[in-house]
Amino acid sequence: MSPGSSRIRNVFEPMEREEVAKLWNERFSIPVEVFSGFLFFRKARSVWAISESDLPRLSYESLGMRIMSLKDRPWKPTTSALQIFGKHAARNLIHLDEHEATLFLQGESIPLTMKIQSGLESGYVVVFYRGEVLGCGLYSHGKLISQIPKSRRMADTGERVDIDDIGCL
């Protein structure tokens, strides 16, 4: 790896709010105003959001919440970020019943009925249950594939997997 690329990987670089808000608006029709009051940074292939304030000059390990990954196309929202911003979504969202929500929280894939699928585009979707956001799902070929991180799944055996959690969204 060249010294140049390693620098880019390890530094938080400021991002324009509009740039981030536009992506979320295009996919989920989340109003761009939802993102005012936050600062955005890119580090390696992740985007981070932190409440607006004067940030002192320090060497940071993280800045607020990691909200999306740009590693693959399409970009992927984190479950944590959807639980904050996803409630404002008007498109590419899905409401589950109790049985489906349980499966989703256990990290399972769920076959969807035709009725639920209407209006959904393939890709990442905001998953709701009783009006609350559960997290990120991947909708593909009539199936909803849970993207809930291992450490936050309901069938969790009690073992801590926090460190794995850092690697997967």
Place this chain on the structure above:
Amino acid sequence: MDPLERYREIVPDYSGFRAIQSLPLYSSGRINLLKIERASLLESLKAHEVGYKIFDWYPLGLKLDIESPGKLMENLLGYLHIQEELSMVPPLILDPQPGERILDLCASPGSKTSQISQMMQNKGLVIANEPSLARVAPLRSNCERLGVMNVAITRYDGRRFPHGPFDRILVDAPCSSEGRERRGPGVLARSSINRSLDLQKLQIGLLKNALRLAKPGGVVVYSTCTYAPEENELVVETALSEARLEKISIPGLKECPGITVWSGRQMDESLRRCARYYPHINDTGGFFVARLIKN
């Protein structure tokens, strides 16, 4: 040697103190207002038939009648955070306000960090410092699960955290953790005066740097979960040329005053303003908290 014996002189109702050490501590959690309203969380627990009792002293704290509270849906979704009862005290004593700049010098796993963030309604900035890379992972994952948006994590040695100023600083110092015996039996077996004296050097270094980093008139809260005066009053005493102590009192939670005599030595009278929490008095763990105002 019995590590608690040396506290016979300072702990009220010493036999009660001894007896409760072998009784396991109940589970407890804090309602996370960053993600849910209090009434909705309580309804959700009722719907899932989880028994709870609200703390006498803190409306967001709950004793939970359940074996693996970490597996609760409410915890996984970040509506509730599993946190020991007395661990909720230091943020209340710190009293952070929305918009301020706060330093949490020894932050992992982030229970107090996220409580501070909640008190600030996600506004302003909390620097959560944690030198150990392995301990940054749970700190980050707890903050993200709880919907914390105003925390930035750094990894400095707390004794050398470079610069402030901060409105308020929490030093929840690494300690011998004697007050955690009810949670993890065996803690006491590893405790000794020598270990406390080793930790004291680190604790004094952390508190000294915190006082340097606070703005004049700023608040520094020093806390541990141990009974050892070497790690508590004797640490705080070293700061009294740069700061004054304010009395700690939380309605509904009984504290004992800090001690002013130890090993035959008279210490500063104002150390009485520190708070000692003993397990047999409130049916909790053990804790020590001091609130300092920088000159």
